[in-house]
Amino acid sequence: MSDGLDLSLRQQAAAIAAGELDPAALLEATLARIEERNPALNAVVETFPERSREMLAAAPRGPLHGVPIVIKDEWPLPWRAQRFGAAEMLAPAAPGESGPYRALRDAGAVIVGVGNMHELGASSTGNISVYGPAHNPWKLDRCPGGSSSGPAASVAARLVAGAVGADGVGSIRYPAAYCGLTGLKPTFGRSAMAGHHMAEVSTTIVSGALCADAADCRALDSALFGEELAVGEPRGLRIGVIRGEVSEDVAPDVREACEAAIEDLRRESGGEVREIELPELAAATLATVLIANSESLGGITPERLNRLDPELSPLGRGLLKYRVLVPAIATIKAGRLRTLARQTLARVFEEVDVLACPTAPAVAPSLEAPVVELPSGHLTADEANVRAGALANLTGIPAISVPVGSSEGLPVGLQLQAAWGRDELLLDAAEAIERANGRRWVEAVPPALGAEPLEA
Amino acid sequence: MEASDHTGDFIPAALAAYGIEADEIELAVIQAAHQTLWPPILELLDLDTAAVPLERDPDLSQAPPSR
Numbered sequence: 001m002s003d004g005l006d007l008s009l010r011q012q013a014a015a016i017a018a019g020e021l022d023p024a025a026l027l028e029a030t031l032a033r034i035e036e037r038n039p040a041l042n043a044v045v046e047t048f049p050e051r052s053r054e055m056l057a058a059a060p061r062g063p064l065h066g067v068p069i070v071i072k073d074e075w076p077l078p079w080r081a082q083r084f085g086a087a088e089m090l091a092p093a094a095p096g097e098s099g100p101y102r103a104l105r106d107a108g109a110v111i112v113g114v115g116n117m118h119e120l121g122a123s124s125t126g127n128i129s130v131y132g133p134a135h136n137p138w139k140l141d142r143c144p145g146g147s148s149s150g151p152a153a154s155v156a157a158r159l160v161a162g163a164v165g166a167d168g169v170g171s172i173r174y175p176a177a178y179c180g181l182t183g184l185k186p187t188f189g190r191s192a193m194a195g196h197h198m199a200e201v202s203t204t205i206v207s208g209a210l211c212a213d214a215a216d217c218r219a220l221d222s223a224l225f226g227e228e229l230a231v232g233e234p235r236g237l238r239i240g241v242i243r244g245e246v247s248e249d250v251a252p253d254v255r256e257a258c259e260a261a262i263e264d265l266r267r268e269s270g271g272e273v274r275e276i277e278l279p280e281l282a283a284a285t286l287a288t289v290l291i292a293n294s295e296s297l298g299g300i301t302p303e304r305l306n307r308l309d310p311e312l313s314p315l316g317r318g319l320l321k322y323r324v325l326v327p328a329i330a331t332i333k334a335g336r337l338r339t340l341a342r343q344t345l346a347r348v349f350e351e352v353d354v355l356a357c358p359t360a361p362a363v364a365p366s367l368e369a370p371v372v373e374l375p376s377g378h379l380t381a382d383e384a385n386v387r388a389g390a391l392a393n394l395t396g397i398p399a400i401s402v403p404v405g406s407s408e409g410l411p412v413g414l415q416l417q418a419a420w421g422r423d424e425l426l427l428d429a430a431e432a433i434e435r436a437n438g439r440r441w442v443e444a445v446p447p448a449l450g451a452e453p454l455e456a
Numbered sequence: 457m458e459a460s461d462h463t464g465d466f467i468p469a470a471l472a473a474y475g476i477e478a479d480e481i482e483l484a485v486i487q488a489a490h491q492t493l494w495p496p497i498l499e500l501l502d503l504d505t506a507a508v509p510l511e512r513d514p515d516l517s518q519a520p521p522s523r
């Protein structure tokens with residue numbers, strides 16, 4: 001067998017379990033590949049070969065025995081405190097056993113590196129970080145997506161077959177869409193969260209997997225959930241298409257690819273498509289931003305804001321200071337909107353099984369100026385992306401981004417959302433889409449790795 | 457009284473009231489954020505949410521309890 005680097009995550013695990021692939025050789029090959037490919041990507045900000053070797057030596061014969069994984073700079077490790085992509089964090093950080101670390105360790109996986117991320121997790125682009133930006137493997141001058149920029153770029157560039165991210169307002173799904181990966185934002189509270197510096201206060205953040213396809217995500221998320229995520233067969237799926245700007249104010253190629261994938265899913269599952277109105281969506285989007293921003297302010301004082309680390313970006317410093325100026329009544333009303341949105345979704349999910357819309361309304365914008373062109377005009381990528389990404393974090397429901405096409409040689413992602421606890425259904429639906437399109441988009445690799453450019 | 461955009465006055469006054477310092481670039485960022493967020497925040501403030509029951513400590517891993 002080859003060095004195993006280009007196998008899927010589950011193929012690596014199966015080959016190691018069968019004695020066909022030496023996990024020590026796989027680890028060394030992975031470290032060598034990171035050394036070779038990472039300088040152009042800045043996806044991995046730190047490796048620790050001795051720690052990784054020690055982890056492998058002690059690894060139990062779990063379902064991911066010997067599989068190399070990259071973990072986002074949002075999770076502490078016993079030998080390394082997270083930096084959250086920033087020169088200064090708002091909460092204390094220290095080395096320790098985070099929930100995702102324990103989950104990976106107990107499954108037998110080997111952490112080979114820390115993935116870059118957008119500064120303070122504050123953007124869908126990944127273009128600002130204390131380590132410098134990560135680059136999108138499909139086009140190096142484009143954003144990899146944020147805030148889980150490094151984990152996504154690591155998997156897309158085949159440094160590793162799986163990575164662990166975190167999603168507080170779309171931060172797994174945007175990079176999955178921009179980099180052509182499958183990324184699941186689990187139901188709130190279902191995946192490992194212990195040890196996160198905001199674990200006690202956040203009502204939006206979850207850990208989750210970024211992988212090439214849904215089956216790999218299922219394997220890695222099973223470890224993060226601490227339970228086997230069963231495979232099912234979606235039959236007669238009732239697919240709700242969200243009407244309004246989230247589906248309509250979208251770049252034409254992205255809209256076309258997503259509509260085709262929705263039709264693929266309908267046909268593959270023998271289901272039906274219904275249009276769904278969510279009039280609360282725009283207000284719910286703002287509510288998510290207000291709630292997520294307010295939850296990080298507990299340790300903030302004006303004095304502290306006056307002595308922020310000068311290495312924090314001017315954008316980061318300005319936005320932190322603006323958060324303090326938002327009136328409390330707005331955050332209180334945001335809480336009421338959360339209740340309203342949850343009640344609305346509970347009714348909607350009696351009528352449909354999944355809600356579908358583009359994960360991001362345009363493909364990855366440039367790192368230098370992350371602005372997208374939509375039918376309504378030019379918007380910052382963050383303003384545009386948050387429309388689709390926020391609802392799942394506000395309400396707690398699971399959501400997944402599935403690669404379904406391309407535009408300008410860059411991947412397009414479709415987002416599916418389901419009712420609380422139906423994470424498995426989303427993975428099943430993603431696999432149904434893969435079957436329907438012949439796995440064309442999950443098997444595509446970036447041109448820099450020797451492949452032909454993506455064509456729609 | 458009708459709400460209006462007083463960014464020019466509001467931001468420096470609010471920062472000063474809190475004792476928060478901001479350099480020229482930070483001020484530009486804050487004003488840009490304000491111009492983006494303030495109109496929808498005003499719309500939010502106009503919503504009467506008194507009839508929406510507050511879900512105290514909602515269990516976000518589950519659907520809300522049916523009423």
